[in-house]
Amino acid sequence: MAEMxxxxxxxxxxxxxxxxxxxxxxxxxxxxxxxxRKELELRSIQTxxxxxxxxxxxxxKDVSLEIHDNIAQVLSLAKLHLSSAQAVDTNQVNTRVSxxxxxxxxxxxxxxxxxxxxxAEQSAYFDLVKSSELLVDQVRKAGAHHVAFTVSGLPVEIxxxxxxxxxxxxxxxxQNILKHADASSIEVAMGFDDTSVNVLIADNGKGFNVNQVFxxxxxxxxxxxxxxxxASVEISSLPEKGTKTLVILSLNxxx
Amino acid sequence: xxxxxxxxxxMVCLLIGIWxxxxxxxxxxxxxxxxxxxxxxxxxxxxxxxRWFSGAIGMVFNFSVPLEYIFFVWxxxxxxxxxIGRRFCHFYLLAFLGFMLLNNLFSKETGFHxxxxxxxxLGVLFFxxxxxxxxxxKEEVVNPLLSPVFWVxxxxxxxxxGEFVYGFGIAKLASDPKAWVAIFKALNSNLNVVLYSCISxxxxxxxxxx
Numbered sequence: 001m002a003e004m005x006x007x008x009x010x011x012x013x014x015x016x017x018x019x020x021x022x023x024x025x026x027x028x029x030x031x032x033x034x035x036x037r038k039e040l041e042l043r044s045i046q047t048x049x050x051x052x053x054x055x056x057x058x059x060x061k062d063v064s065l066e067i068h069d070n071i072a073q074v075l076s077l078a079k080l081h082l083s084s085a086q087a088v089d090t091n092q093v094n095t096r097v098s099x100x101x102x103x104x105x106x107x108x109x110x111x112x113x114x115x116x117x118x119x120a121e122q123s124a125y126f127d128l129v130k131s132s133e134l135l136v137d138q139v140r141k142a143g144a145h146h147v148a149f150t151v152s153g154l155p156v157e158i159x160x161x162x163x164x165x166x167x168x169x170x171x172x173x174x175q176n177i178l179k180h181a182d183a184s185s186i187e188v189a190m191g192f193d194d195t196s197v198n199v200l201i202a203d204n205g206k207g208f209n210v211n212q213v214f215x216x217x218x219x220x221x222x223x224x225x226x227x228x229x230x231a232s233v234e235i236s237s238l239p240e241k242g243t244k245t246l247v248i249l250s251l252n253x254x255x
Numbered sequence: 256x257x258x259x260x261x262x263x264x265x266m267v268c269l270l271i272g273i274w275x276x277x278x279x280x281x282x283x284x285x286x287x288x289x290x291x292x293x294x295x296x297x298x299x300x301x302x303x304x305x306r307w308f309s310g311a312i313g314m315v316f317n318f319s320v321p322l323e324y325i326f327f328v329w330x331x332x333x334x335x336x337x338x339i340g341r342r343f344c345h346f347y348l349l350a351f352l353g354f355m356l357l358n359n360l361f362s363k364e365t366g367f368h369x370x371x372x373x374x375x376x377l378g379v380l381f382f383x384x385x386x387x388x389x390x391x392x393k394e395e396v397v398n399p400l401l402s403p404v405f406w407v408x409x410x411x412x413x414x415x416x417g418e419f420v421y422g423f424g425i426a427k428l429a430s431d432p433k434a435w436v437a438i439f440k441a442l443n444s445n446l447n448v449v450l451y452s453c454i455s456x457x458x459x460x461x462x463x464x465x
Contacts, residue, residue: 006438006439006442008420009417009418009419009420009421009439009442010442012416012417012419012420013413013416013417013446015416016412016413016416016417017413020409020412020413023387023391023399024399024400026391027390027391027397027398027399028398030391031396031397031398034394034395034396035396
């Protein structure tokens with residue numbers, strides 16, 4: 001009996017030591033995975049910050065261009081009309097003042113649009129549809145492209161920061177078209193259903209061979225950001241047949 | 256008078272505690288040093304009284320052994336963060352203390368009561384496991400080897416798991432005429448060395464950290 005108790009004690013002791021050993025090993029492994037997860041979180045925060053900075057820079061650039069190329073020109077023209085009004089007869093004065101008023105109204109409207117764009121981008125509840133519409137309007141205003149913008153389904157609110165990341169993807173895709181595609185027509189279609197948000201951006205530009213073209217920083221950014229969102233990106237393109245990019249974001253990822 | 260290894264380890268641990276006392280944080284670790292001083296006194300009393308006076312030392316151990324378990328469970332409780340775990344610990348401590356007092360007051364048996372070992376071992380093992388489970392559940396980087404409390408719990412876990420079968424078979428062993436008791440005493444002594452070595456490591460670590 002005593003012999004059995006002794007052996008049992010020794011066996012339990014060995015078991016206890018093994019349990020402690022495996023406990024420490026398991027905890028160390030757990031620490032490693034926690035560290036990796038934290039690094040991943042940190043990286044996604046950094047990407048998010050980077051995205052926000054890029055959006056801000058792009059917005060400021062757009063605002064600067066808009067002020068320089070449009071509003072400043074309109075205001076200069078209005079000033080010219082008003083300056084020259086002194087040198088002409090009464091009938092023409094009215095015409096010039098009326099033109100100057102029209103120009104000033106136009107400038108005020110443009111400033112309002114700019115203000116709306118800035119407000120939409122900086123809002124805590126990012127309105128993806130509204131911001132995208134303003135973005136498309138900006139491209140349309142430039143006059144070089146025919147731009148169609150459609151929204152189907154009932155838009156869902158994409159919470160911060162996922163909405164802003166998706167917006168940045170749309171912005172990047174449009175920039176790519178403007179820079180490289182030589183397109184005359186652009187289509188931006190947003191679709192909302194019960195399970196997902198789809199964004200299709202297509203152009204009729206020169207296209208490229210998806211398998212052969214080296215992915216630049218822009219496309220790489222789009223893929224990285226989609227991965228951060230948990231969205232899928234499908235790019236289909238053929239030389240001289242335009243490019244279609246479809247971003248699908250599952251609503252499960254959004255919640 | 257041969258000083259057994261377990262007593263040497265307890266005294267070494269106490270000396271380390273006294274040496275690092277000022278660097279120990281106020282709270283359980285400082286109380287541990289006072290507790291060690293009491294334990295060493297009791298062990299010396301047991302050694303001396305047992306050998307020279309052949310006296311009945313069972314009654315002293317009927318107080319010191321349960322108090323030892325109670326102190327260690329209290330020590331672990333102070334490092335458990337779950338409110339349910341703490342409440343359960345407090346309930347265990349009060350129940351054990353009450354049982355010990357009543358049993359010692361009303362029991363007519365003068366020898367050592369093995370029931371204290373059973374209750375104590377089960378309690379310490381349970382709360383050590385509770386503490387380990389809390390460490391495992393922590394969603395932050397925790398290196399258990401750098402945690403002084405983990406070392407104390409390791410020592411307690413090893414000691415009590417080694418004593419588990421002995422504690423539960425103590426009644427049967429007492430009636431065994433063979434010399435197995437000596438082997439168990441040796442095992443117990445070695446386990447004590449492990450326990451107090453772990454406590455010494457913990458005290459050195461916690462004082463350095465401070």
